[in-house]
Amino acid sequence: MRAGSVAEACELLRQDGDAIKLIAGGQSLVPMMAMRLARPSRLVDINEIAALKFVALEPDIVRIGACTRQCVLEQNDALAARVPLLRQALAWVGHVQTRNRGTIGGSVAHADPAAELPLAAQVLGARMMLRSTAGVRCVPAEAFFAGPLATAIEPHECLEEIHWPVWSEHRIGSAFTEVSRRHGDFAIVAAAAQIAVGDDGRCIRANFGLGGGGQTPLAFPGLAAHLLGTRMDAAVVQSVAQDAAVELDPGNDLHASAGYRKRLAAVLAARTLRTAYELARGKP
Amino acid sequence: MSETLYPISVEVNGVERKAQVPARLSVVDWLREELRLTGTHVGCEHGICGACSIMLDGEPVRSCLMYAVQADGHRVTTVEGLAQPDGSLSVLQDSFCQLHGLQCGYCTPGMLIAAQGLLDTTPCPTDEQIREAIGGNLCRCTGYQQIVDAVKHAAARLAVKR
Numbered sequence: 001m002r003a004g005s006v007a008e009a010c011e012l013l014r015q016d017g018d019a020i021k022l023i024a025g026g027q028s029l030v031p032m033m034a035m036r037l038a039r040p041s042r043l044v045d046i047n048e049i050a051a052l053k054f055v056a057l058e059p060d061i062v063r064i065g066a067c068t069r070q071c072v073l074e075q076n077d078a079l080a081a082r083v084p085l086l087r088q089a090l091a092w093v094g095h096v097q098t099r100n101r102g103t104i105g106g107s108v109a110h111a112d113p114a115a116e117l118p119l120a121a122q123v124l125g126a127r128m129m130l131r132s133t134a135g136v137r138c139v140p141a142e143a144f145f146a147g148p149l150a151t152a153i154e155p156h157e158c159l160e161e162i163h164w165p166v167w168s169e170h171r172i173g174s175a176f177t178e179v180s181r182r183h184g185d186f187a188i189v190a191a192a193a194q195i196a197v198g199d200d201g202r203c204i205r206a207n208f209g210l211g212g213g214g215q216t217p218l219a220f221p222g223l224a225a226h227l228l229g230t231r232m233d234a235a236v237v238q239s240v241a242q243d244a245a246v247e248l249d250p251g252n253d254l255h256a257s258a259g260y261r262k263r264l265a266a267v268l269a270a271r272t273l274r275t276a277y278e279l280a281r282g283k284p
Numbered sequence: 285m286s287e288t289l290y291p292i293s294v295e296v297n298g299v300e301r302k303a304q305v306p307a308r309l310s311v312v313d314w315l316r317e318e319l320r321l322t323g324t325h326v327g328c329e330h331g332i333c334g335a336c337s338i339m340l341d342g343e344p345v346r347s348c349l350m351y352a353v354q355a356d357g358h359r360v361t362t363v364e365g366l367a368q369p370d371g372s373l374s375v376l377q378d379s380f381c382q383l384h385g386l387q388c389g390y391c392t393p394g395m396l397i398a399a400q401g402l403l404d405t406t407p408c409p410t411d412e413q414i415r416e417a418i419g420g421n422l423c424r425c426t427g428y429q430q431i432v433d434a435v436k437h438a439a440a441r442l443a444v445k446r
Binding site for chain 1: 307329330331332334337340343344345346349350351353356357368372398402403416417418420
C-alpha cells in the first residue's frame with residue numbers, strides 16, 4: 001500500500017512494523033524479492049511522499065530527504081559545491097536507469113557493505129534521522145551500520161533525513177574510486193577520502209574509508225589523524241593506507257581473494273588520499 | 285483464495301489505461317501480459333540486464349523493479365511509444381536498422397529507451413556519454429560498437445533536422 005505522509009508510514013510501522021518493509025526506489029529490495037532473499041508480507045510505498053524529497057543547504061550541514069532520487073542529487077551543483085564527495089560517489093552507483101529511481105535513503109538503509117553511499121556516509125560522518133510515532137532520533141553513521149544489510153533502524157522506524165556535515169575549511173578536496181568487474185557493478189573494493197589543507201600546504205583535517213572489505217564500510221579517523229600537519233608525501237600516505245587495509249576482514253569469492261582485496265584496499269586508499277590532497281592544495 | 289486487486293490509472297504511450305492489478309505484478313508483466321505491449325522485453329528480472337527499460341515520466345527506469353501499483357498516476361513510454369504517430373520508425377529506431385545496431389534484438393528495446401533518454405537531455409552526445417548511457421544495458425551478442433554508432437548517427441540526423 002501507498003503511504004501519503006511520513007506520519008502515515010510511521011503509524012503503519014507502529015501497528016505492524018515487523019511484517020512491513022518500506023519500499024522507496026526498489027532498486028535493491030525488488031531484486032532481493034525476485035531472488036526470494038527477502039519475503040516481506042507487506043510493502044509500504046513511500047515514493048509519493050513529497051516531504052521526503054528535498055535538499056536543504058544550511059550553514060554547517062546539508063539535509064537530504066531520504067526519498068530524494070540519486071539522479072536529482074547527482075545533478076545538484078550547489079550540493080556538489082558543499083559536499084563534493086557525494087557527487088563523486090554517486091557516479092559509481094549503478095547505472096542511469098537505476099539512479100533515476102534509486103534513492104539516497106534506500107541505499108543507506110539497505111547498507112550493502114560494498115555500496116558507495118554508505119561509505120560516503122561513514123567518511124563524512126553523516127547522521128541518520130529516524131522517525132517513529134514516538135519522535136525522531138539521530139544516529140551517527142559509525143553507530144548506524146551494524147553489519148551486511150543490517151542497520152540501527154528499528155522495525156517501527158522510518159529513515160526520514162540524512163544530515164551531511166559540511167567542512168568549513170577553505171581548501172577542501174575529496175576523492176572516490178573503486179574497482180569493480182564492470183562500471184556500475186558492486187565494488188570489489190571502494191575507497192573515499194576528504195582532506196582539508198591550510199595556507200602552508202599542510203593537512204589540517206582528514207578522513208578516509210574503505211568499502212567492500214568486511215561487514216560494513218569503515219572509516220579510519222584514528223589513522224587519518226596521522227596525516228595532520230604533514231604534506232602527505234607518498235611514504236606517510238602509504239603507511240596509513242597499509243594500516244587501514246590490515247584492519248579489514250574481507251571475504252573470499254569467485255571475483256577476488258581476501259588477499260587481493262587487502263592489497264587493492266591499500267592501493268585505492270592511498271590513491272584517494274593523494275588525489276583529495278592535491279585537489280585541496282590546488283584550491284585558490 | 286482470491287488476491288486483492290488495486291485500481292490503477294497509468295498513461296501508457298499517450299493513452300490512459302485503467303486496470304485492476306495485484307500488488308505483486310511488476311510493470312513489465314503488466315505491460316506485456318495485460319496490455320500486450322510485448323516490445324518491452326523481460327531479461328534477468330532483477331535489474332541487471334536493462335532489457336525491460338521503459339520511460340517513467342520521461343526518464344529511463346527498469347520496469348522489472350517496479351510494481352504496476354506504483355505506476356498509478358504516472359506516465360509510461362515503452363519502445364512502441366518511440367515510433368512516430370503513423371507507426372513508422374523514429375529516427376533513432378531507423379538508425380539502429382541502418383547501422384546494424386542489433387543482432388538478435390533481445391536487448392534492443394532497452395537500448396532504444398536508454399539512447400532516447402540520453403538524446404532527450406543531450407542532443408549531441410560524445411562517445412563517452414553514449415557508453416555511459418547504455419552502460420546499464422547488456423547485449424549478449426556484444427554488438428556494442430554498432431549500437432554506439434547508431435546512436436551517434438541518430439544524433440547527427442536529428443541535428444540536421446533542427
